Amino acid sequence: MTGLPAFLVRRFLQAVLVLLVLAAVLYAVFYIAPGDAARLACGPKCSTAQVAQIRGQMGLDDPVYLQFWHFLQGIVTGHTYSTGTGSLHCPAPCLGQSYRTGELVTHLIAEKLPATASLALGAMVLWLVIGVGTGLLSALRRGGITERLLTGFTLVGVATPVFITGILLLLVFCSWLQWLPYPSYVSLTDDPQQWAWNLLLPWLALALVEAAKYARLTRSSMLETLAEDHIRTFRAYGVGEGAVVRRHALRGALTPVIALSALDLGTMFGGALLTETLFGIPGLGQQLVQSVQLKDLPVVVGIVLVMGLAVVLANAVADVLYALADRRVVLA
Amino acid sequence: MPPAPPSGARQIWRRLRGRPAALTGGVVIVLLVLIAAGAPLLAAIEGQDTTSYHPGLVDSASGGVPLGHFGGISGSHWLGVEPGTGRDLFARLVYGARVSLGVAIGATILQVLIGVAFGLAAGLGSRWVDSLLSRVTDVFVVMPALILAIALLAVVPGSFPRPVLLTLVLGFLAWGGFAKIVRAQVLTQKSLDYVAASRLAGSSPWRTARRELLPALVAPVLTYAAITLPTNIVSEAGLSFLGIGVTPPTPSWGQMLSSATTWYQADSSYVLLPAVLLFVTVLAFTVFADGIRTALDPRAASRLRVGTRAGRRGAGTADSAATPADAASGIPGPADPRGGGAA
Numbered sequence: 001m002t003g004l005p006a007f008l009v010r011r012f013l014q015a016v017l018v019l020l021v022l023a024a025v026l027y028a029v030f031y032i033a034p035g036d037a038a039r040l041a042c043g044p045k046c047s048t049a050q051v052a053q054i055r056g057q058m059g060l061d062d063p064v065y066l067q068f069w070h071f072l073q074g075i076v077t078g079h080t081y082s083t084g085t086g087s088l089h090c091p092a093p094c095l096g097q098s099y100r101t102g103e104l105v106t107h108l109i110a111e112k113l114p115a116t117a118s119l120a121l122g123a124m125v126l127w128l129v130i131g132v133g134t135g136l137l138s139a140l141r142r143g144g145i146t147e148r149l150l151t152g153f154t155l156v157g158v159a160t161p162v163f164i165t166g167i168l169l170l171l172v173f174c175s176w177l178q179w180l181p182y183p184s185y186v187s188l189t190d191d192p193q194q195w196a197w198n199l200l201l202p203w204l205a206l207a208l209v210e211a212a213k214y215a216r217l218t219r220s221s222m223l224e225t226l227a228e229d230h231i232r233t234f235r236a237y238g239v240g241e242g243a244v245v246r247r248h249a250l251r252g253a254l255t256p257v258i259a260l261s262a263l264d265l266g267t268m269f270g271g272a273l274l275t276e277t278l279f280g281i282p283g284l285g286q287q288l289v290q291s292v293q294l295k296d297l298p299v300v301v302g303i304v305l306v307m308g309l310a311v312v313l314a315n316a317v318a319d320v321l322y323a324l325a326d327r328r329v330v331l332a
Numbered sequence: 333m334p335p336a337p338p339s340g341a342r343q344i345w346r347r348l349r350g351r352p353a354a355l356t357g358g359v360v361i362v363l364l365v366l367i368a369a370g371a372p373l374l375a376a377i378e379g380q381d382t383t384s385y386h387p388g389l390v391d392s393a394s395g396g397v398p399l400g401h402f403g404g405i406s407g408s409h410w411l412g413v414e415p416g417t418g419r420d421l422f423a424r425l426v427y428g429a430r431v432s433l434g435v436a437i438g439a440t441i442l443q444v445l446i447g448v449a450f451g452l453a454a455g456l457g458s459r460w461v462d463s464l465l466s467r468v469t470d471v472f473v474v475m476p477a478l479i480l481a482i483a484l485l486a487v488v489p490g491s492f493p494r495p496v497l498l499t500l501v502l503g504f505l506a507w508g509g510f511a512k513i514v515r516a517q518v519l520t521q522k523s524l525d526y527v528a529a530s531r532l533a534g535s536s537p538w539r540t541a542r543r544e545l546l547p548a549l550v551a552p553v554l555t556y557a558a559i560t561l562p563t564n565i566v567s568e569a570g571l572s573f574l575g576i577g578v579t580p581p582t583p584s585w586g587q588m589l590s591s592a593t594t595w596y597q598a599d600s601s602y603v604l605l606p607a608v609l610l611f612v613t614v615l616a617f618t619v620f621a622d623g624i625r626t627a628l629d630p631r632a633a634s635r636l637r638v639g640t641r642a643g644r645r646g647a648g649t650a651d652s653a654a655t656p657a658d659a660a661s662g663i664p665g666p667a668d669p670r671g672g673g674a675a
Contacts, residue, residue: 014470017471018470018471021471022480025480026480026483029483029484029487030483030487032487155615155618155619156615158618159562159611159614159615159618159619160611160614161566161569161570161610161614163569163570163573163589164589164607164610164611167589167592167593167596167603167607168607170596171596171600171603171604174597175596175597175600176600182597273478273479273482273570273574274570274573274574277573277574278573278593288479288482289482289574289575289576292482292483292486292576293486293575293576295486295487300483304479304480304483307479
């Protein structure tokens with residue numbers, strides 16, 4: 001495939017451009033915003049002289065474009081901060097340090113990533129099982145009650161925001177039935193069983209909403225594949241219906257599903273803001289919302305860049321998956 | 333050459349009439365708009381307002397749970413009162429409808445205006461203009477709009493009216509889809525004979541755009557707007573739910589849900605009211621948008637007569653084709669009005 005490398009390069013450049021614009025816009029927005037980062041970092045009890053010293057250390061007296069340039073430099077070469085008494089080295093993909101806690105943004109992101117990944121991966125397994133299952137079922141048993149049920153399920157799922165599904169799940173399973181404890185995140189390495197138990201509701205909330213989309217996609221894609229000529233040929237040769245579906249139709253039908261999963265997983269890796277906030281999962285999304293409210297610019301920019309990167313990468317992966325599975329797609 | 337899009341409200345109405353689900357959605361939407369428009373009247377009939385505290389109606393010993401059954405429902409407080417403050421829930425819900433629908437409709441109108449302007453300019457402009465505008469559009473399509481919205485909302489001072497701010501932020505961030513659709517449509521139409529004839533007859537490009545192209549844009553733009561509107565409702569609710577959108581004392585359904593999350597264990601009716609309303613609203617708009625799409629799609633319309641199954645299949649296929657690009661954007665896709673990236 002000669003087009004692929006060129007496509008990847010173009011895709012990469014586009015991704016870099018989008019991320020740069022994003023970072024620049026955020027920088028501009030927060031620079032215009034009222035509020036002095038040095039005072040934020042120093043705390044309310046600082047004297048004016050101390051604040052001024054911190055401003056100097058943080059480079060806040062530089063013009064904004066210079067600050068932005070230093071930030072970009074830090075990503076490529078790393079950065080060494082002076083902390084007054086000593087110095088703090090921030091290695092190569094340096095995204096700066098938090099105004100509030102002084103923690104390196106890259107450390108903070110690495111710290112929050114496991115929770116976000118746990119939520120995203122678990123939810124994806126569930127939504128694929130539920131979504132693809134119902135989608136296939138209704139494609140293979142057309143008409144009648146299954147199809148109508150699926151139409152209803154899809155509509156309701158598509159129309160329900162995740163925070164409503166989540167609140168209802170909490171209400172039913174924790175308040176009324178009291179089958180589950182109110183979720184509080186436990187890390188996988190601490191206690192796998194508690195990890196899964198506490199993530200069950202967040203997984204379900206996300207998965208139910210996503211599954212509707214996947215059911216619809218699987219169904220239409222399966223029906224489309226089954227109507228294609230080569231499937232008709234297989235049938236004409238006397239291949240049994242089960243074998244036709246399993247051996248021949250499934251692969252073609254699931255291609256868009258897999259591509260879409262790649263996309264959604266990328267989006268989720270960027271942090272499911274609402275789900276994490278609702279269920280109190282200490283992931284990237286929750287951190288972003290908190291940092292935005294605290295005007296902690298380096299953390300906000302860092303997390304947004306990681307989120308953007310995840311989305312853009314997933315986007316490219318999905319395109320490539322599509323192209324590999326279906327030669328008719330032209331990469332552009 | 334695709335058949336001309338159906339013209340006239342009457343034709344759309346005739347096609348919508350055959351779809352009871354879409355009609356039901358339409359009726360619900362009309363009711364909601366009436367409720368939102370008549371909020372002051374409704375609250376006046378009840379005799380309450382959105383901001384008055386009623387400390388006597390909540391149990392201060394338990395931290396502020398409303399006294400009485402089902403969140404304190406009574407003759408003077410039709411849907412009960414808010415835990416903690418005792419503010420009237422009926423008044424807050426009907427006034428909240430104003431904010432929720434107002435922001436969504438306003439944002440959609442902004443998105444349409446910006447998107448159509450960009451799409452027209454890109455489609456009609458020179459190759460250089462087109463590629464510049466298309467790049468700008470691409471950035472806005474791929475940009476995680478909700479995340480940027482959060483950052484913007486956080487830095488604007490609290491004195492700026494939040495509903496207006498939300499409208500502006502959503503409107504200015506998520507117009508990329510409209511621009512893409514309009515550009516594609518303009519490029520298709522531009523190559524058609526009737527547009528060329530108009531140009532040959534001596535019309536200026538501007539006149540051609542206005543007289544020949546704009547009418548052809550109505551159907552796709554209207555369809556996409558109908559799909560986008562529930563997305564905007566959910567975006568507003570989501571941002572307010574995160575505590576970054578509409579903040580108390582101004583009510584919106586998302587804001588009410590947000591404050592309800594701390595109360596759902598003690599007072600479940602407070603959570604259920606805005607949740608159910610939001611759900612019903614988004615469902616109504618989604619079903620109606622689906623109806624509009626079928627009614628305005630010349631291909632689907634002819635299938636309608638043959639049987640609903642073929643029509644539905646057509647719709648499903650259109651989705652699968654549209655989803656990858658849309659889902660990638662981090663902006664909620666058209667068939668996915670839940671706040672995509674922010675789920």
